[in-house]
Amino acid sequence: MSTPATDQHDPVADAQWAAATRSAIAENDAALAARFDDNGDIDRLLAARAQKVDAVVREAWSHCLPQDAVLSLFAVGGYGRGELFPQSDIDLLVLGEADAQAGHADALARFFTLLWDAGLPVGHAVRSAAECTRAAHEDITVLTALLEARVLAADLDAASQLAAAVSPQLIWPPRDYYAAKREEQRARHARFGDTADNLEPNLKEGPGGLRDVQTFRWMALRIIGTWDPDSLMAIGQLGADEFATLERERRALSRLRFGLHLVAGKREERLRFDYQKLLAARLGHVDNADNLAVEQMMQGFYRSAALMLRIGDRLLQRFEEQLEGEATPEAIDDLFELRRGYLAARDAAWPHDAGHVFALFALWAAREDARGLHSRTARALAEALPLIPAYNEASASLRQRFMRLLRGPQAVETLKRMARLGVLGRWIPAFASVSGRMQFDLFHVFTVDQHTLAVLKNLAAFASGEPDERFALAHQVWPRLRKPEVLLLAGLFHDIAKGRGGDHSELGAVDAREFCEAHGLSEGDTALVEWLVRQHLLMSMTAQKQDIADPEVIHRFATRVADRERLDNLYLLTCADIAGTSPKLWNAWKDRLMADLYTATRLALRRGLENPVAVGERSAETRNGARATLTAFGSSDAEVDALFARMPQIGFERGRPDQIAWQAASLRELAVGEGCVRARPVSGSEGALEVFVHSPDRDGLFAAIVATLDRLGLAIQQARVLDGPHGMVFDSFQVMPADPRQTPSAEEVERRLAHALAGSLDDIRPTRRAQPRHLRHFRIAAHIGFDRVAGGSAERTMLSLVCTDRPGLLADVAQALRQHRLRVHDARIATFGERAEDVFQITDRRDQPLDETQQQALRETLLACLDGEKQ
Structure with missing residues (x-):
């Protein structure tokens, strides 16, 4: 029961109120947690917690502030939206002129103290309207929080006064606000590597997270004046399907965040390993033979984030158009044109079939000047995804169009675009199955689909002709490839069978053969792709687990590789695979291992597998190479012989000439x-x-x-x-x-x-x-x-x-x-x-x-x- 505020207050009564309120909040939170575990509607849970906190805040306000105080109370930020997660801050604004602030300073201090004592993490500001204008002008985050101000204890005049204080006519006009928030988003995404596919993603701040949804809302409020979906759909800023997708994925992310707060028991936005298994269990996921519960949960997150980013790109472009205006289209051909540099379909009914979709990607690859895909065409493509058949159900001509994309310019970039826009998953259903799929370990830092795209990106870098010091031989080997598209297919399929149970290399090889046969590849090319997928781990395992200085190891490896074409392709695939698994995994030591194994195997194949290198021959080659180095630096043959006599014979059999020369030189000044x-x-x-x-x-x-x-x-x-x-x-x-x-x-x-x-x-x-x-x-x-x-x-x-x-x-x-x-x-x-x-x-x-x-x-x-x- 609230009591009218007076100038005097009883600390004991305040303490009793705070204790009772803390208990009531805890009881309410426990009830909400039970509803959450019972799969309660997430938006109702967020609203219910906000409503409970509203009641507490209003009661404390009336308890501490006299009714005639010329002060107004607003909820701002996320609390202002009426969304309150279990561990969210309670952001408040007290609006009033300076004399009112000063006259009730003690009452306000008591008010905030009461809320803290009641267990509410309150963040607050006490400002006049003019101070709100000044603070918002200096800090865009203040303006953003005030955009969603909600009345807790104020009249209409106060609400109007606050709205006027931060109006776009006064500060941050739409164009400036959009530019600042867009740059803020870019910087935020960059902190997370510009990807949602992190092992411990941030549900709130990371790419595709809840902050992105909120950013779109803030931009719409500032640029258009509303976030009402009906209004946005009426003016063509948002499609019904896009809004439905945004809402579905927002609720999915909100449910994850609500559950994360529960299992962490504190304000935690990062889905850390500490909580992933606990949260997956709380959400009802269960391990199965092919997919751990935690992997199922994380795959859901990655897919939600990907959809958020996909639709977000379209919204940002439309906001830009709203500010800049539509430019005169520049016709390209009968099907497509450029609008403000973006590729767009000329026909409002585009696309009529999958051939039109492939034609779009072919044009996109040819037009390096295109800024991207126009938002309305991107939406039309999303709606037309059901028109794209799986490759095994497609016509021969459509399959050939896909192969032309793979053999054409920017092939890897085209595959990346097709993957991001959902086309590749329709064409190759197995790719859709691994999209967003993570493995609960520390070795694979990306989802399977993102790892695959990273491998393809590395292969494209090898093809660029620009040397990369991280890879000793890759740019020399690439020009020797007979058909680069064969290696791209191997890269595309090498991990495609993960998560099915069984050996993913064997299962993926079967998939690769079926795909190649359906697309008309020759038996030789098909067999090469199949072999590369099946053996894609062979080179890395040999180099890292066996002694590649042993001629017998080289001979066994060369026997399995069998020919130079396989070796060239396997070497490039191995380098791209390791470097695409984790940014920290590839290093100079692994580069040298792979280069040494490649070089030794190439020599073994050149000699012929029927003529393996003898230990004595290997030892003699190493001695001669080391001797040449030492004599070049002034050592006589006699001195070299004396140094070599102090060294173990097996070192010449297993070491490199430069290593033997370095070690021998170290002995010069040493007595026996x-x-x-x-x-x-x-x-x-x-x-x-x-x-x-x-x-x-x-x-x-x-x-x-x-x-x-x-x-x-x-x-x-x-x-x-x-x-x-x-x-x-x-x-x-x-x-x-x-x-x-x-x-x-x-x-x-x-x-x-x-x-x-x-x-x-x-x-x-x-x-x-x-x-x-x-x-x-x-x-x-x-x-x-x-x-x-x-x-x-x-x-x-x-x-x-x-x-x-x-x-x-x-x-x-x-x-x-x-x-x-x-x-x-x-x-x-x-x-x-x-x-x-x-x-x-x-x-x-x-x-x-x-x-x-x-x-x-x-x-x-x-x-x-x-x-x-x-x-």
């Missing part, structure tokens, strides 16, 4: 038995280093090196540990900075590592670090395997470890190996998002492979180490 540490930058990747450790062998050396590199913030990509003459080791490491912002120099690495190894190795232990937040939500059951493999003239044990990645993992594994007094001869470290897949070649202290008892003991130690991290 004296060690050193050297590091050098790897070109093409900032912070990447190659580290060489030459040291007397002793127990725990590998573990000490790994722990020290880990302390330096360096992630090991590959390690090779070789035993040389005189009890010396030749250990080499390829490392990358774990944090690009902290990259130690080669000199610092040399100094720190040499200092660490000069002391007792027993004092060097792995650094304990907290697991990053995002890794806590991805648990991979550890798998530890043992196999016996050849290691030069002796046998070794190959330890395979698959588990959840975390900081310091390799250092802990190395420590476990040290604990069992095992020797490491080779290590290949591969990380795929949250998944670590590491391979080690190890022996016991006598250089013998591990027996079953030793394997079991090591397995138990490693599992205990990994399980301990979960605690």
Whole structure:
């Protein structure tokens, strides 16, 4: 029960009111949460919460302000729209002249305090009409909040006064407002990489999120004077179908945001991994064999955001036309014209069939001067999507028109446009199935369709003829392709079967063959596309998990590739695929791996698979190459022979000539038995280093090196540990900075590592670090395997470890190996998002492979180490 305001107030009564109100709000919120869980209408839930808060705010106002106070109260911002999410701010404006503000300053302070004590996160401003004008003029966000002001305690005169204070005749005329809000939107989108397809998208601020819908509303209010759908449809600014789509997707996004606030229990707009599974379960999604519940929920979000962006492009263009006016059309042909630089259909009834649609994309590809697609034509295209058949139901002539698009100018840009506008998903239904599909892991940072488009974009960059330092050979290989469209088809289909269960490479290969046969490709071209899709992971897995310096590995890989055309296409597809999976995944080390594997395989194919490279021949080639480098810098043959005699023979079999020359040069000033540490930058990747450790062998050396590199913030990509003459080791490491912002120099690495190894190795232990937040939500059951493999003239044990990645993992594994007094001869470290897949070649202290008892003991130690991290 409210009581009339007086000049005196009772703090105890205020506290009792605030406590009772807080309890009532909590009870109301709990009831709304129950309605939400019962699939209640989201707009009614938002309105109901706003109405409850309205009642509380009005009661506090009447409780604190006298009835004759010449002050008015408005809800502004989202609260002014009557949309109030569980953790949203309560934005208020008190309107009144300066003397009224001063005369009731204590009452206003009491009013705001009461609301805060009642648990409402109030944001407030106290201004006169003139102050509103000034503040809105200086800050467009103030104007935007005031555009949706709603009366809580005010008369019509006050409402009119506020509207006049921010009228377009006074400040921010429509043209200026549109330009400012458009730039604001561009900057906001840029903060999120200009894509909605982020692993942890922002439901409110991100591209295609709720802020975009609100921006369209604000623009309409300022430019046209209304957001009423009937009025907008009457003047052609909005189609009924577009409004229905906007409303449907707005409600879907609002439901996600409402649920996110509930599961987070705080104001959270980012759909973080911490909440994704909880929210998916709360929304009623259930895991199935092909699709996790969280993946189903996220696919719904990505599709909603994509539709928001698609319709938003049209609305922005129409607002622009409203401000600029229609220009005289410029005819292109019988079907199309340019309107203000945008491609437009001349016939109001366009399109009559799918052929007209393909003709539009062909013209668009040919007209590089076109700004884009005219909004009304884009809407007509959206309405005509049902006219586009699936390719297997289309006529032969229509299929050939599609192939002409693929062989024509800007083929990749055309595919991107067709995907964004929904055409590609109609033509290839399997592509529609993966549109917006995410995988709940940290390796795939884009949805399947966006990843596919990123791969195609990379292929287009290879075709541009402009060298990119990130890729050593791609721009040299591309001109050798016989039919580039074959590779584009492989890129389009390589992941198209994800989410169906089974091996997506095998299923996608079947899809690719059916598509190629339907489009009239020759058997040779069809077989190549099919093989590329089926084997698209072969090159990356070989390079990252096997020793490509081993001639036997090269021979096996070359045997599977079989010919030069396959190799060229597979190399380009692999580079494009890895670089298109995550912006951080491609680096100089992977570039060199792929380039080395490509070059070695090309030579193997040239020699003929019946003539594999012998170990002795490979060793001789490496020696000669290293010798040429050393003699070019002044070393005599005798000096080179002496240096080579101090190095392990297997190094010449597995190393590169430049690497052998660098290591040999490091020995020049050293006496036999004296060690050193050297590091050098790897070109093409900032912070990447190659580290060489030459040291007397002793127990725990590998573990000490790994722990020290880990302390330096360096992630090991590959390690090779070789035993040389005189009890010396030749250990080499390829490392990358774990944090690009902290990259130690080669000199610092040399100094720190040499200092660490000069002391007792027993004092060097792995650094304990907290697991990053995002890794806590991805648990991979550890798998530890043992196999016996050849290691030069002796046998070794190959330890395979698959588990959840975390900081310091390799250092802990190395420590476990040290604990069992095992020797490491080779290590290949591969990380795929949250998944670590590491391979080690190890022996016991006598250089013998591990027996079953030793394997079991090591397995138990490693599992205990990994399980301990979960605690």
